[in-house]
Amino acid sequence: MCGITGSVWLRDNQCVDDALISRMTDVISHRGPNDSQVWSDREHRDGQGNPMGVALGFRRLSIIDVEGSRQPMGNEDGRVQMVFNGEVYNYRDLRQRLQGTGHRFATEGDGESILHLYEDLGTDCFSHLNGMFAVAIWDARKNRLVLARDRIGQKPLYYSWKNERLVFGSELKSLALVPGVCEQIDPAAIDQFLTYQYIPHPGTIWKGVHKLPPGHFAVLDNQGFRVERYWDYDPSQEIALSHADATSRLQELLSDSVRLRMRSDVPLGSFLSGGIDSSLITALAGDHTATPLRTFSIGFPIADFDETAYAAEVASHLQTDHTRFEVTPDAIDILDRLVWHYDEPFGDSSAVPTWYLSQLTRQSVTVALSGDGGDELFAGYDRYRALWLSQKIQRLFPVHRTPGLGLIQRLPDSNRRRSLIRRGKRFLEAIEQPAVRRYLNWLQIFPESLRASLYTDDFVAELPDEDPIAFLESAWSRSEGRDLVTRASTADVLSYLPCDLMTKVDIASMAHGLEVRQPMLDHRVVEFAASLPVRYKFRGRRGKLLLRDAFGDRIPASIFTRPKMGFGIPIGSWFRNEFRSLVNDTMLAPDAAIHRFFRPEAVSSLVTAHQSGEQNHGYRLWNLLILETWLRQSNEV
Structure with a gap:
């Protein structure tokens, strides 16, 4: 787990010198406190003799092959150079295969497998990786730079291609150091931020600066700069599979995913909230440790926001070495640091407890497992139940005849986190809308009418003629023909999961040099969950049914029936x-x-x-x- 930076320029006057690359690299030192390296080739010329200079920067957090695997890393003849952030979990299988075809390895780490796989397969190599990664590969033989990001978007990668110069990095703050890159705020990004509480890919807060979308690679060569997709799956297709076979397959996939993510040469533990997902991951991780697994939970002195009693129950059941942190969150104290680390406006308030949990967990371990993804893949959110219920209500009678609708809407809001009044009002506000807009209504922070009342006339004039909902509609359309719960969960996997949850966890954890691994987000699990009939995951207002059927004997039964709390403040x-x-x-x-x-x-x-x-x-x-x-x-x- 690390931080990467770099640049390629096609004109000598766009050269990024070593001093600037070093500053771009050092500003993300929190991502990799163990080592720092810069590599450059400023004299390179393409086949026509045109300048094509390159510089790569790297900050390392040592996880596997702690003493070796320094980056930037070259192949046998040094003509291919790579910087890589993340983990390749199937690297041992890849290594064995590559050694069989004659490749010589200089390290024991996971990153070198990407380098040699690229030599054999070019950009097709990324579809063979099981992991979370952002990677940059400079290929002097083909006069090109290749960028790639993992399928789910667990690791970030930003880039800007302007004036025949490409700059990239793990965080926007690296790009902001390059003159002429982060210059002008994008008004559309402000509108998107107030809608979603994040800025969707491929955009950023800055015009001309982009996020590489999950499951994509980018190439800069003599033909120019282009972005292409390397991974896709079809969530509109449902497989015919018996419940027994589905249960068995999930047990096999998730157990193997956890096994792969237990590989580490540094201390490893697990986040344990006491919810279904983190409890299951912790239980499966315990199968691969000779000593009790280290587990961590965080509590707050407000009952509505403290679920550590459930975590303690699971820890006792699984006999983990459990640590409960209790903090009084002081957002005023960490606000500036939080905003600085996230680089662009990011409004998910659960970043605050995630920040504290990462900070405190890092005092004991360097790697932590997490249950992220279970709600999206197996229909765990309350909003899926709301969508299902609203469809039932619409079929029974016209919503404008709902008894007491006007009275409920006039009731004052409650401060309580799970207030029935507040949830009921949000539910009824959206019930007459088409399904995708109804769903957005429950997701969005500022509804369109409120945004319109907030904006100045001058700002409205700056906005492009595009609706922020287009991002969600595009994700929603991917599961055409499926039931509403599947359509909503698919949309979340393609939008909310990478843009909000993965951003939140990556930045909060890497700010403290902590690597977080998410077994639920193994692409095999994601593809399998998307193909399942909804009745295996959701029925009668209850979600995560297949998780319970597959692993219900591993954790206390009460964890499957407890109220869902989330991670709030x-x-x-x-x-x-x-x-x-x-x-x-x-x-x-x-x-x-x-x-x-x-x-x-x-x-x-x-x-x-x-x-x-x-x-x-x-x-x-x-x-x-x-x-x-x-x-x-x-x-x-």
């Missing part, structure tokens, strides 16, 4: 108490940076309505505060 309360002064000094100040886009009176109205208890705008205010903080930081760069 008391945002609503903070904006009525701890954040009052901060809000007044930033978002409501005369020089507030967000006034560039939003009407001051509209922002003030949101704050007043929330602080008076009239409405709960906690998550909306958090996103505005994140944006305000990011804008202030970006102006200082």
